Amino acid sequence: MTTDAVNAGFMAPGGKSWLREWLFTVDHKRIGMLYLWCITAFFVVGVFLGLLLRLELFWPGRDFIGQQTYNAVFTLHGVIMIFIVVIPSIPAAFGNIFLPLQLGAEDVAFPKLNMFSFWLYVIGGATALASLFSGGGAPDTGWTFYVPFSAVTTTNVSVAVAGVFILGFSSILTGLNFIVTIHRLRAPGLTWTRLTLFAWALYATAWIQVLATPILSITVILIIVERLLGMGIFDPARGGDPILYQHLFWIYSHPAVYIMILPAMGVVSDIIPVFCRKSIFGYKTIVGSSLAIAFAGSLVWAHHMFVSGMSDTAVMVFSFLTFIVAVPSAVKVFNWLSTMYKGSIRLEPPLVFALGFIFLFAMGGITGLVLGSAGTDMHVHDTYFVVGHFHYVIFGGTGFGMFAAIHYWFPKMYGRMYNRRMATTAALILIVGLNGLYFPMYLLGLEGMPRRYYDYLPQFTSLHQLSTYGSWITFAGLALMLYNLIHSRYRGAPVGRNPWKAATLEWTLPSPPPTHNFDTEPVVTHGPYDFSEVRDDDGA
């Protein structure tokens, strides 16, 4: 075997045609890479749609796209970003590649099912996109598909929600696969308390995927049934109740927020100890808080519905319960900070992204309490405050978690190192850009600018323009980061097994790992953040 072939690891061609090797692969690492590329492609599309929205809002009134196009663009931006990019981002891409490696396993529990999930993901994404170009035109309902509008609009909602249904199925099967993998395929000695926090986060996430996603599936089936057969399940004239749609939708979609954020928290929990050379502070409380978030997340969905006409008792109960979720989230933040305290910190790009995560997530999390408290929510409900809040949490949180994960595991995936200085610069530009983009939205919301509006009053112009400038800075940061990664994938300096001197199992393998993962089944004798036995000679 030549040196080149050894270095290519699982990426090396296996002698069959490219299509057969990649499209029909059951190797968890290849499937993870496929997800990663697809997610990146869809992310780029979503980013351009977002830029388009910001550009249109630069001046009041029509700049260059019409109202109907604007409605379609924000709906599509939401659907792509939520269902196709953010929900599968970390679990399906990095979970697939690294969960079995961190467990010391040969593959996930059901490799063929894993391949099937990926196909479903592609078919679902394609179906959602097809809704743009077929039927009565692109859906204009917003990503929440609220009835009664979604039941009566002439745009192509049925096809879009069918895409969401298929994507949900894919997400369920990935979750199922991960649960069984973690239960059944841990290497000898890898007890539950020696599991990485990333694996724990994926475990908690997987349970939400399995138990909450079916509710979304049935909800979108009901929309389709309503549109095609006129069932009237949400029509008050026929004994239905549109508020029940909102209940069903948020029973899934609130826990879905934790599907998005928990894996990112897992990534951050894995990265911080490595770059502080210190065991994680409060391992068990972080595990407990992941499970607590997963559970408590399923109790609070109706805080999205305070002004829907829901009963006052329910408003108070759900408002109170919402505050409970803040507790485990804060526990994690305190644990990360305590881990860094008196650690020997190396400010490498993954840590910079992780710190960006903590800062931006805190900004989003704290404003979440303003929205969770029923009194203040009445004031800012459906304003730009909400838009600012969830973009801080999802882009600043999950997005940064994703970027941290890419920069942490890039050397392992490709066997090459990126330009670290450029990566840090990109991270800083992104942090500045994100604040420029989303902070003005808080102010806009407090002043009463409603979300999803195509036009606005002249007094909001300067804040809208500030936000648009921020979107350009963000775009510059993303472009620099992507350039650096793509360039380094071909030209980066080769690295050894363990450039970051981390202690988890994936770093004991060559970079990139071979197709069969471990030559002999590893036996685990220490915890994931015990750096005392990491050797220095494996480095870059």
Place this chain on the structure above:
Amino acid sequence: MNENERTKHHDPGYGLFIAVWAALMALTAVTVEVSTIHLGFLNVVVAMAIASVKASLVVFFFMHLKYENRTLKTMVLVAFVILAIFIGFTFFDTANR
């Protein structure tokens, strides 16, 4: 390892399943009969109670849950608790409107 060896120590046979089936049939008859007596709101409660007894028979015997390990039992419990939460919490709203 052969799947039979793993399960040999608890091997429910034909007889047990037929007995469970007989119980399920009897309970079906009971629930139809009870529904003809007017108990008001209690009718729904009784019907659901009988259905739950039948469901337990199916889950524990037909589906072998009685013979499974504790992990699987816990998982089943979690799934049903979450479903109960979804139904119960929705009532917070609708029952107080």
Place this chain on the structure above:
Amino acid sequence: MTEHRDYLGAKMGMWIFLFTEILLFGGLFVLYSVTLGRYPTEFHEASKLLDVTMGTTNTMVLITSSLFAALSVVGLRKGSRKVAKTCIFLTLTLACCFLVIKYFEWSHKIHAGIYPGGGTLTQWEPGKQAFFSLYYTMTGLHGLHVILGMGVFLWVWTRIAVGTCTPEHFVALENAGLYWHLVDLIWIYLFPLYYLIT
């Protein structure tokens, strides 16, 4: 890659898949229970329009099919592929009976104009309309699962016939059985909720 056999893992995977099915119907049970709470008298009156005899027969048919599904696993495990295949055949036959009876129930209602958007139903009060919207959605989705379950059993039947599902490695049959019992389980709740509401 070598064939990876993990009996407990396969079974755990199937159970987790069943949870998703339970929650899928769970969403509809949320709708049902809330709507029942709102229109108790209308639900009672609408429920009287359903044929209890047919509903009871179908319940017994489905429970019996579930029994044969369970017996097929016992048969295969005791080493008899013949018993297993016979039991599967009986399960499938009873499943067909279930669907035929369901077909007669539905078509009778639809001829009478009792379906969402149908001439008769749209004249009635909202509570009754809600009852029948939910009735068609839930029993329809259940019927779809019956058909899917039959497909699964046909697949396992061929696996037993070609010898990839054997007395040593019977987890495919056991999982098919689990799926079938779940379909039965959901019907156990649907039956009293629709036919016996008083």
